[in-house]
Amino acid sequence: MNLSSQVKVTKVHATEGAAAATHYSDIVDMANWDGVVFLASIGTAAADNGVNAQQDTDAAGGTMADLEGTKILSDGTQTDFVLDLYRPKERYVRLAVLRGTSSTIESIWAIQYRGRSMPVDNDTTAQAAEIHASPSEGTA
Numbered sequence: 001m002n003l004s005s006q007v008k009v010t011k012v013h014a015t016e017g018a019a020a021a022t023h024y025s026d027i028v029d030m031a032n033w034d035g036v037v038f039l040a041s042i043g044t045a046a047a048d049n050g051v052n053a054q055q056d057t058d059a060a061g062g063t064m065a066d067l068e069g070t071k072i073l074s075d076g077t078q079t080d081f082v083l084d085l086y087r088p089k090e091r092y093v094r095l096a097v098l099r100g101t102s103s104t105i106e107s108i109w110a111i112q113y114r115g116r117s118m119p120v121d122n123d124t125t126a127q128a129a130e131i132h133a134s135p136s137e138g139t140a
Helices: none
Strands: 007-013 016-019 034-043 049-056 080-086 094-100 104-105 108-115
Touching: 007 034, 007 080, 007 094, 034 049, 034 094, 094 104, 094 108
Parallel strands: none
Antiparallel strands: 007 108, 016 104, 034 080, 034 108, 049 094
16 A cells, blocks of 8 residues: 555645745645645744644635644744644635744645545646655565
8 A cells, every 4th residue: 555545645835935924825625534734844943933724614715714723833943844634623724834034935735634535646737746656565
């Protein structure tokens, strides 16, 4: 079994230039998924830079609200963040990258897991990275 056939990997934000403003990932539809892990990196470690999850019932995100208890701020040395949401109450979620101190944002990835339909097809034209499954043990 390969992990890539059990999860959906999506690039939800491209690299962003330096600024001191909150920026948001694309909205992730959690229909048929139990959880999502967001991976995000920023260029500047500062105590007022970090991430926070948001959720909404609206696919367009018109009433996105912060998910209590999901804010992760840098300790002044951290530039990489991993935020795992398991069974959010609302169907649509996104990651807010909080930049109190001017910083770049690297790519943001969403990895959805515990899907109700397997295997998962991670081959999309929007996918920036190719996923290669390694051969099974004992094959050439």
